[in-house]
Amino acid sequence: MSEDIFIRKSGYIGHITLNRPDVLNSLTYSMILSIEKALIEWETDENIALIIIDAEGDRAFCAGGDIQILYENGFKKNFAYGKKFWADEYRLNEKIANYKKPFVAFMQGFTMGGGVGVSCHGSHRIVGETSKIAMPECSIGLVPDVGGSFLLAKLPGNIGIFLGVTGKRMRASDAIYCGFADYFIPETKWKDLKKKLIETGNIDWIKKFHERTEISAIENSFSQISEAMVDVSTKNIESRLKHPFFEKDLSALRFNSPISVAYTIIMLKMEKVQNNISDALDAEYSFTARSQEFGDFQEGIRAAVIDKDRNPLWKHKSLADVSEEDLQPFFQTIHR
Secondary structure (H helix, E strand, C coil), X not given: CCCCEEEEEECCEEEEEECCHHHCCCECHHHHHHHHHHHHHHHCCCCXXXXXXXXXXXXXXXXXXXXXXXXXXXXXXXXXHHHHHHHHHHHHHHHHHCCCCCEXXXXXXXXXXXXXXXXXXXXXXXXXXXXXEECCHHHHCCCCCCCHHHHHHCCHHHHHHHHHHHCCCECHHHHHHCCCCCEECCHHHHHHHHHHHHHHCCCCHHXXXXXXXXXXXXXXXXXHHHHHCCXXXXXXXXXXXXXXXXXXXXXXXXXXXXXXXXXHHHHCCCHHHHHCHHHHHHHHHHHXXXXXXXXXXXXHHHHHHHCCCCCCCCCCCCHHHCCHHHHHHHHCCCCC
């Protein structure tokens, strides 16, 4: 077993711990396969009552997938690697969403991108004081994926579109309000809760540790956001956010890849994405599988991770420059 991840049985639980704190516990391809293998074995193990996934370090549960290796393969025109990575990752995300046993995720610090995929589809999602959850994929030339579109699309008032195209971070109360988490438990109590779960295998202990949290800032802003997002489209979203209240959000939107933003808006309005995680993952894969060859992913990673100049040169200067013809390749059927 790789030192990047610890997988073991402890008492009544199957325990998965991400162990790459120096890189915010980013997921490698081998980690994805290891998690899937363990979940398959434990699903029929009568001695395992529930699953826990957590992570080492204080800064992050998991800030996403290992995008540098994806970039390196894309740079060599090995686009098959990315297609395989995302297909297998999405299969894991779907397995977690449909898992037959309680799946408990402890999400401290940053949980973004691929981290959302291995936690926020679980049955019992725990956040604490430091939790910050986001889907910032448009900033690197992707779209909200790993099943994140399924969670975003279900939110009322097109709030999911707002979160998806701006990458706005959710604190603990926001995550619970927006359906990315279930329970707020002070992080000083996580160790004791895990001990109870290991010793008893009784999932009801989570409710006993759960505490009320502050009112969500997103909930407080629901009327402003939903009003701005009424009948939102690729043509009008920038004008809808031209208000002092949305100053930072508009800036984030304009920084992001225009073609990623355009596809995200359209994807999150699809009825199939709202109703079924498998269909949502298919819609995501339709974009991500082509993102290196036809989209902005390579440039997004160059600017964010490789050169770190934070000055991506997207294929389109603005959202207004993205045509239906530009988007067409991303809507062609492709199988995971």
